[in-house]
Amino acid sequence: MGRARLVKGLLLSSAAFGLLASGAWAKDGSTAQSSKGVAGPKLMASGNLTTLQTEPDQGLDPAKAADSASGQMIGFLTEPLVSWNQKGVIVPALAQSWKITKAGRVYTFKLQPSARFSNGRAITAADVKFSLERLKRGANGKASLASVTSITAVDASTVRLNLSVQSSSLIEALANPYIAGIVPKKEVLANKKYFSKPSPTSGPWTLTDYQAKSHATLTANPYYWRKGFPNIKKITYTFIDDQSVAAPAIESGSADMASVGYADAQRMRQQGKYPIYETDQIAEIFWGLDTTKPPFSDKRVRQAVAYQFDRRARQANCWFGTGALSFGAVLRPYDPNYVNITTYDVARAAAKTKAEQLLDAAGWKVPSGGGTRVSQGVAGVADGTPLKFDVPYEGHWTAASCSTQLLQQNLKEIGFDATPVKYDDAAFWTDAGAGKFTMYHGGFGASSAADLYVNNFTSTGAYTSIMTHLKNPVVEGDGRTVDQLIAAAVKAPTAADRKRLFGILEQWQADYLPWIVVGHQFGQTATSPKLKNYFATPRTDFPRALVTAYMSK
Amino acid sequence: MTRYILYRLAFFVPLIVALAVLLFLAVRLLPGDPVSAMLGPAASAERVAELRHQLGLDRSIPAQFGTWLRGVVHGDLGLTASSQQPISDLLVHRIPASFELMLGALIVILLTSLPAGFLAGARPGGRVDRVVSAVTLVGLGIPTFYLGFLCVLLFAVTLTYLPSQGYVPFSEDPKQNLRFLLLPAITLGFSLAPYLTRMTRATVAQVTKEPYVRAAEARGLGRSLIFRRYIVRNAIPNLVMIYGLMLGSLVSGSIFVEALYNWPGMGRLIVDGVLERDYLVIQAMILLYAVVFATLTLICEIVQAMLDPRVRLR
Numbered sequence: 001m002g003r004a005r006l007v008k009g010l011l012l013s014s015a016a017f018g019l020l021a022s023g024a025w026a027k028d029g030s031t032a033q034s035s036k037g038v039a040g041p042k043l044m045a046s047g048n049l050t051t052l053q054t055e056p057d058q059g060l061d062p063a064k065a066a067d068s069a070s071g072q073m074i075g076f077l078t079e080p081l082v083s084w085n086q087k088g089v090i091v092p093a094l095a096q097s098w099k100i101t102k103a104g105r106v107y108t109f110k111l112q113p114s115a116r117f118s119n120g121r122a123i124t125a126a127d128v129k130f131s132l133e134r135l136k137r138g139a140n141g142k143a144s145l146a147s148v149t150s151i152t153a154v155d156a157s158t159v160r161l162n163l164s165v166q167s168s169s170l171i172e173a174l175a176n177p178y179i180a181g182i183v184p185k186k187e188v189l190a191n192k193k194y195f196s197k198p199s200p201t202s203g204p205w206t207l208t209d210y211q212a213k214s215h216a217t218l219t220a221n222p223y224y225w226r227k228g229f230p231n232i233k234k235i236t237y238t239f240i241d242d243q244s245v246a247a248p249a250i251e252s253g254s255a256d257m258a259s260v261g262y263a264d265a266q267r268m269r270q271q272g273k274y275p276i277y278e279t280d281q282i283a284e285i286f287w288g289l290d291t292t293k294p295p296f297s298d299k300r301v302r303q304a305v306a307y308q309f310d311r312r313a314r315q316a317n318c319w320f321g322t323g324a325l326s327f328g329a330v331l332r333p334y335d336p337n338y339v340n341i342t343t344y345d346v347a348r349a350a351a352k353t354k355a356e357q358l359l360d361a362a363g364w365k366v367p368s369g370g371g372t373r374v375s376q377g378v379a380g381v382a383d384g385t386p387l388k389f390d391v392p393y394e395g396h397w398t399a400a401s402c403s404t405q406l407l408q409q410n411l412k413e414i415g416f417d418a419t420p421v422k423y424d425d426a427a428f429w430t431d432a433g434a435g436k437f438t439m440y441h442g443g444f445g446a447s448s449a450a451d452l453y454v455n456n457f458t459s460t461g462a463y464t465s466i467m468t469h470l471k472n473p474v475v476e477g478d479g480r481t482v483d484q485l486i487a488a489a490v491k492a493p494t495a496a497d498r499k500r501l502f503g504i505l506e507q508w509q510a511d512y513l514p515w516i517v518v519g520h521q522f523g524q525t526a527t528s529p530k531l532k533n534y535f536a537t538p539r540t541d542f543p544r545a546l547v548t549a550y551m552s553k
Numbered sequence: 554m555t556r557y558i559l560y561r562l563a564f565f566v567p568l569i570v571a572l573a574v575l576l577f578l579a580v581r582l583l584p585g586d587p588v589s590a591m592l593g594p595a596a597s598a599e600r601v602a603e604l605r606h607q608l609g610l611d612r613s614i615p616a617q618f619g620t621w622l623r624g625v626v627h628g629d630l631g632l633t634a635s636s637q638q639p640i641s642d643l644l645v646h647r648i649p650a651s652f653e654l655m656l657g658a659l660i661v662i663l664l665t666s667l668p669a670g671f672l673a674g675a676r677p678g679g680r681v682d683r684v685v686s687a688v689t690l691v692g693l694g695i696p697t698f699y700l701g702f703l704c705v706l707l708f709a710v711t712l713t714y715l716p717s718q719g720y721v722p723f724s725e726d727p728k729q730n731l732r733f734l735l736l737p738a739i740t741l742g743f744s745l746a747p748y749l750t751r752m753t754r755a756t757v758a759q760v761t762k763e764p765y766v767r768a769a770e771a772r773g774l775g776r777s778l779i780f781r782r783y784i785v786r787n788a789i790p791n792l793v794m795i796y797g798l799m800l801g802s803l804v805s806g807s808i809f810v811e812a813l814y815n816w817p818g819m820g821r822l823i824v825d826g827v828l829e830r831d832y833l834v835i836q837a838m839i840l841l842y843a844v845v846f847a848t849l850t851l852i853c854e855i856v857q858a859m860l861d862p863r864v865r866l867r
Contacts, residue, residue, distance in 0.1 A: 052718070052815070057829075211646055212638050213825055214720075214817040238719065238815065241824060245718050245815045252709035254716030396828070426830045430589040 047551030048234040052258035055239035061195040063138025071178030075543035078181020079202040086535040104166030111157040116223035118206035125153035130185035144173035168495040204230040231550035256528040265524035266320040279523035280334045287516040288442040300362040302513040304355040318402035324520040328510030332520040337502035373415035388417035393441035395422040468514035587830040631833035651818035661742025670753020677758040692747030701740045701813040718815035737814040790861035797853025801846040
């Protein structure tokens with residue numbers, strides 16, 4: 001989890017445009033979308049591509065693997081029914097067309113007639129049914145396909161999804177290349193090692209070689225539904241442990257595509273020679289707080305930290321200007337449910353004054369001689385106890401180290417003594433879960449707003465006991481509890497309803513501060529100038545953006 | 554000689570067993586837990602218990618050690634915790650890459666340290682000695698990582714003569730393999746060359762002061778003859794031991810170089826194992842390194858004894 005999960009995948013994150021983006025509502029209340037001329041023009045000869053990526057340690061099962069490294073490779077190997085194009089619009093992929101009827105409760109997909117797995121076997125409705133049912137049962141699809149009650153193979157090339165309620169996010173979930181790809185029923189059932197060995201796949205490329213801790217080789221699927229594509233016939237997928245090797249590899253020509261560090265990304269961006277693509281993902285950078293005991297059981301202390309921490313300096317100095325800032329919102333700006341919250345976007349001098357007032361009110365006073373604040377009448381704390389604690393961060397994470405040192409300087413100005421502690425990565429989240437930290441630097445990723453809120457804010461959320469410690473409080477001004485509001489947001493019938501409900505939650509958490517989200521980290525991918533016709537944008541399906549790309553001489 | 558070899562071998566086996574016990578216990582003293590690292594803090598207690606059982610971590614330490622040792626004796630090093638792949642399968646691909654890197658570095662060392670050390674040591678205080686001393690002093694002051702970065706910056710990024718990372722097996726593409734090898738081998742080789750040059754120089758300089766060299770000079774023998782017959786011959790046995798022990802440093806030095814150049818050798822496997830708290834990988838790798846180091850030392854001792862009978866009598 002943590003940073004590993006932070007860089008985890010693009011997952012369901014491309015959820016910005018919803019149905020309005022995927023097709024206009026027809027007068028009869030149904031929507032329809034179809035592909036035309038999908039087999040685009042054959043471009044120049046292709047060549048091979050070498051990419052440096054983290055090894056997909058969690059395997060290649062789209063229903064289970066949750067890390068970005070796995071998601072990336074799965075995206076190359078499997079094809080979803082629909083996908084995002086470079087304009088952020090959902091377009092046909094394995095499904096040639098689809099119709100939404102019965103007030104949004106029935107989705108009917110017609111498969112591409114040319115759709116085949118890499119072994120030449122036709123992709124049928126039975127394969128789609130099998131894949132989506134697996135996904136719904138697995139950890140990755142449980143939340144996003146919750147509204148799907150049944151999946152029917154109408155005929156060999158038609159598949160129907162019946163929903164309990166209208167869903168504003170289903171089509172986006174089905175467009176997620178990292179989890180919603182179609183897998184071959186027969187081969188998966190026949191081979192227990194299907195997801196760890198070279199096997200027939202539906203995506204643009206197929207896995208032909210996998211050397212753990214070293215590299216994998218992907219070759220073009222000769223039966224890919226888009227005739228003549230992909231242009232790049234072979235991808236050498238080299239696994240890296242240390243991101244510092246990535247930028248020199250691009251600059252020396254020994255790799256064509258690689259995830260690079262933030263400093264390198266910024267430098268290369270300024271040079272202008274190497275294209276840098278930013279990946280949109282839900283990837284919060286936050287201060288984790290133990291809200292079960294003082295000092296952070298008092299909201300005013302949490303708010304004091306939120307005011308005092310210099311978020312712009314964090315982004316500029318530690319993330320080299322990349323990623324996004326947050327002054328209260330949990331969701332990042334690309335999210336369809338994003339609300340621009342500016343609660344803590346206050347001038348530095350005013351922020352300091354506000355923070356000091358909050359600490360004074362909370363009973364943490366500056367001693368007469370100055371220095372670290374001490375408690376005076378704080379419930380459960382002996383008077384004279386200094387406001388002093390360690391702030392661990394994952395030792396391997398350079399930006400976290402920088403950010404925690406910045407926090408130390410910021411808090412020192414208001415009499416808060418926070419000491420950065422470089423922590424062993426392997427023990428970090430276990431110890432965070434065991435409640436050993438009063439405050440810590442954290443990173444967290446999620447597949448969607450729903451996934452994030454359900455897992456971190458509901459009383460039964462998988463990470464609630466570690467991240468937010470919430471026990472279903474009532475949302476002030478609304479009257480409903482957090483669990484009730486999240487459930488309503490997840491099941492919202494329309495995108496507008498969903499955005500409104502998440503908006504209430506966003507405003508509530510910005511005030512309550514179960515954790516302090518200070519920004520978002522976005523992956524930076526550098527490519528060789530030789531890679532042409534690659535139009536990835538933060539809203540694009542990255543693997544499919546590579547389908548039409550080619551390597552120039 | 555046979556008695557000497559048997560005598561050394563008698564120490565070798567207990568040494569390896571003692572190392573195995575020590576490293577098994579040391580690995581378990583590491584903070585962190587492989588199950589937590591794999592499943593994360595949100596994993597259910599049932600899933601944690603299931604995986605602990607699957608990995609054998611719910612058994613007593615002696616039982617775990619017994620199982621592991623039995624497996625090692627039968628060539629089964631266990632499975633990796635993350636991908637559940639046989640560790641021996643991983644090593645099959647790693648050992649040739651690491652061996653190749655070490656061989657490349659050794660060639661760099663032999664081509665630089667031996668001639669420079671002999672030339673400098675043959676005339677202590679001479680012009681060559683002063684130049685070699687100055688160069689090696691600078692070399693000793695440059696850390697391996699800095700040397701590596703300099704090489705990448707100059708040869709890969711600026712001049713783009715050589716790739717900064719990558720690997721192709723020699724059997725697949727010899728030319729490309731050598732291109733990939735050059736920078737890592739130079740980095741690893743030059744990180745140890747200054748030290749060995751100085752050791753060579755000191756050994757040779759010591760020999761030049763020996764009475765038999767003086768006697769040869771007094772007898773009017775030519776410098777070249779004295780050098781070949783008296784200095785080189787007498788310096789070689791000591792140098793065998795020094796260079797042999799240095800091979801062990803190559804093994805450990807390769808860990809950083811492999812990471813820097815993304816070289817798929819054994820060093821990276823150790824780093825991954827430590828980061829993931831993969832006990833079996835760490836144990837397998839350290840044991841392998843220990844066996845390699847102990848074997849090299851043994852070979853060097855035997856070669857030294859063959860070259861210098863006095864060693865056998867000590």
